[in-house]
Amino acid sequence: MIILITGASHTGKTLLAQRMLEKYHYPCISIDHLKMGLIRSGYTSLTPEDDSELTGYLWPVVREIIKTAIENSQNLIIEGCYVPFNWRDDLSEQYLSAIRFICLVMTDGYIDNHFEDIVHYESVIENRIVDSDCTVESLKADNRKYMNGFLHAGEHVVRIESDYAQTIQTLLD
Numbered sequence: 565m566i567i568l569i570t571g572a573s574h575t576g577k578t579l580l581a582q583r584m585l586e587k588y589h590y591p592c593i594s595i596d597h598l599k600m601g602l603i604r605s606g607y608t609s610l611t612p613e614d615d616s617e618l619t620g621y622l623w624p625v626v627r628e629i630i631k632t633a634i635e636n637s638q639n640l641i642i643e644g645c646y647v648p649f650n651w652r653d654d655l656s657e658q659y660l661s662a663i664r665f666i667c668l669v670m671t672d673g674y675i676d677n678h679f680e681d682i683v684h685y686e687s688v689i690e691n692r693i694v695d696s697d698c699t700v701e702s703l704k705a706d707n708r709k710y711m712n713g714f715l716h717a718g719e720h721v722v723r724i725e726s727d728y729a730q731t732i733q734t735l736l737d
Contacts, residue, residue, distance in 0.1 A: 565590075565639050566630050570647040570714075571668030572706040574682050574698065575724065580668065580732055581643035587736055588639065593629065595622055595644025615645075622646045627654050634662045649713040666735060667721040669711040674724050675703045681728075 567584055569577045578594065585592045599622055602608050610617055623646060633640040652660060675682065679700050714721050724731050 569643040575668035592641040
């Protein structure tokens with residue numbers, strides 16, 4: 565089983581992946597770690613700010629990791645925001661049937677009511693560099709982009725509307 569977790573920044577993808585790792589004992593890969601390894605090693609001239617280009621650059625590698633794990637009957641959690649909306653187009657049913665897809669998005673109301681909590685918990689799993697560009701409006705725009713993009717592609721998205729902890733717990737049950 566592959567658990568593929570994506571969504572907007574600050575939605576708790578890494579937290580959910582960590583909780584799933586603890587529950588299922590599946591290994592976990594962070595697409596951000598892959599990104600930074602390629603950037604820091606000089607294998608790409610892209611930078612951490614090149615989000616749209618990074619999706620096209622990283623997804624083929626992630627897709628092949630997914631296929632290899634499935635072919636070897638291995639369980640794996642992969643989390644990160646660099647998953648294209650049409651990711652299913654790149655995989656046959658043989659692979660798709662072994663993938664659990666989760667896209668986390670926060671509603672505008674949740675962001676309005678919990679912005680301070682979102683920022684406070686941004687480093688709960690990893691030590692993030694403080695994101696001065698993280699504002700209520702930027703979070704709303706990012707979450708709308710993910711929600712609309714994945715919904716338009718026919719995906720189900722998990723909306724975080726009021727109780728964050730309950731939403732995450734529901735995904736673990």
